[in-house]
Amino acid sequence: MDDTALDGNAIGGLLIEVFGTEMTTAVATCGSCGTAGPVAELAVYEHGLGAVVRCRSCEAVLMVFVRRHGVVCVDLEGLASLALWGERIRRRGWRYLPQLPPPGEQSFRRPTL
Ligand SMILES: [Zn+2]
Secondary structure (H helix, E strand, C coil): CCCCCEEHHHHHHHHHHHHCCCCCCCEEEECCCCCEEEHHHCEEEEECCEEEEECCCCCCEEEEEEEECCEEEEECCCEEEEEECCEECCHHHCEECCCCCCCCCCCEECCCC
């Protein structure tokens, strides 16, 4: 963890764009060490194409956001869960985008309600 880390509030707008709702208060559980806490408290590293979100306990990569061709590709593979208002957002419930993501990346689209 270095000094360039921001907190989860830095990607609040991006999260709204992806999930369609305020997500900084959602509880993220690390898939590596099991630490759970609000998204707002995670370590965020912004870069030109998006952002990488890491666990503050074990530094595992939890979420990766990459913007390409007007689409935000999201990799949530490092999360054990992401819970909002007591309701878990399951990875299985998310539809894959029709175009294939680059190797090692997964793209998600908000389910149609
Ligand atoms: Zn962790």
